[in-house]
């Protein structure tokens with residue numbers, strides 16, 4: 411397939427001017443690119459359900475081959491995948507910087523904050539040097555954010571570079587539908603709007619924090635998870651309403667800094683999809699850091715007030731009549747698909763009550779040439795899976811054969827201590843009537859665990875009682891989110907627990923836990 415050379419976008423404005431033209435301004439070069447693009451897609455089409463576009467349509471009427479709304483992990487990955495197929499791609503981002511929730515307010519900031527806390531608080535060394543050990547006295551938000559901002563800046567730079575290198579036009583504007591092929595890009599301030607068209611569109615707009623109307627959020631005393639990294643000072647006390655993954659991550663990250671954390675959730679069981687022994691250990695560790703849990707309690711109202719002794723504070727009124735007071739409250743009850751301003755109806759689409767879009771296994775919506783990927787399609791709402799969804803969607807859109815996302819993926823919870831899991835839990839297997847056995851290794855029995863000073867971590871293998879096939883791996887402790895991938899690989903290939911018994915791991919490593927847990931499990935079944 412011959413390719414016409416494509417113009418490199420040097421900056422957002424130029425990119426917008428050169429590509430985001432209306433129909434009448436479509437150039438001969440662009441038309442020939444379109445024809446190449448079309449021929450490319452026809453010759454490589456394997457996926458029958460990929461949208462078909464006629465030559466006439468492709469030639470005259472489109473500014474791009476693919477328009478991507480949103481520059482988070484799913485949008486970026488889709489844009490790059492399409493660009494690698496020599497397609498003309500525009501990615502529209504309403505924030506002033508690309509990267510989405512992942513880079514700017516969610517994954518990267520929270521994980522970097524965690525790392526900063528671990529290092530500056532000396533948390534990893536407290537087992538050896540004592541509970542009061544700290545690397546820096548009086549850790550401030552500025553200390554923590556120094557590292558966070560450094561990483562965010564680097565990630566944004568790297569992503570922008572990828573976009574430029576792949577000739578993806580980055581348009582800084584808010585996107586909405588005019589019709590199912592036309593996207594309006596609304597520039598902020600006095601810059602007006604422009605309509606651009608493409609035969610294929612990907613909705614990758616992610617989510618926004620869910621805000622209950624009765625909660626008086628002010629981004630300071632009463633925060634959502636987006637506000638945490640904007641805190642000017644660390645509070646002495648923090649009430650966390652909502653013990654989902656995000657709420658628990660932040661509660662456990664701030665507790666080792668001496669912040670007195672109270673976690674409130676209306677459910678009586680924390681993270682029910684996680685192994686219950688793992689959760690027990692997390693709660694134990696957080697209680698060691700003086701965290702308090704109020705489970706089975708619903709927050710009905712939050713009220714800011716002035717306290718003579720402590721200054722500005724918040725009071726959380728619980729449905730049971732109890733009250734919790736704190737310097738700040740983090741209200742974290744989930745996220746809603748960011749579809750409210752997309753004018754979905756114009757494209758023949760509608761979202762569910764949580765702003766989410768329904769898609770098939772290739773991330774096609776009910777309108778086949780419009781795809782949706784990432785958090786906007788709901789579960790599992792991870793950066794890791796969002797990236798893959800974007801890649802699958804873009805390849806499918808251009809008729810490239812692609813296997814859909816694997817159903818088996820690891821889950822990491824970056825609390826302190828870290829948690830990771832892959833495969834089934836004991837509870838799921840019990841409910842499904844699958845006979846299983848468990849093998850466990852505690853970090854404290856492994857040389858590397860002693861060296862690291864992690865005495866509470868453990869790794870648990872769950873395997874089929876008769877076939878010995880590995881069914882699930884659950885880890886809590888240092889390095890859990892890395893260690894899990896060994897288990898993921900064996901699970902993916904349908905391996906048995908005997909693999910771990912017979913293999914050799916580096917010594918001393920935490921990976922050795924796999925062997926010790928396998929031996930423990932085999933002893934239980936008399937193997």
Ligand SMILES: Cc1cc2nc3c(=O)[nH]c(=O)nc-3n(C[C@H](O)[C@H](O)[C@H](O)COP(=O)(O)OP(=O)(O)OC[C@H]3O[C@@H](n4cnc5c(N)ncnc54)[C@H](O)[C@@H]3O)c2cc1C
Pocket residue numbers: 479480481482483484485502503504505508509510511512513515516517518520521583584585586614615616617635656748751752783784785786791792793794795796822824
């Ligand atoms: C606190 C927190 C911690 C997390 N930790 C992890 C973790 O450890 N591991 C993990 O895998 N995942 C984690 N996640 C989840 C992860 O961040 C998301 O799964 C991921 O960012 C979703 O990617 P996305 O492509 O759907 O888009 P998002 O990252 O949500 O980005 C969407 C982008 O679209 C833009 N946009 C929205 N509407 C428009 C519009 N109309 N026009 C133009 N642009 C628009 C938004 O401004 C945004 O930049 C975390 C999330 C949070 C909030």
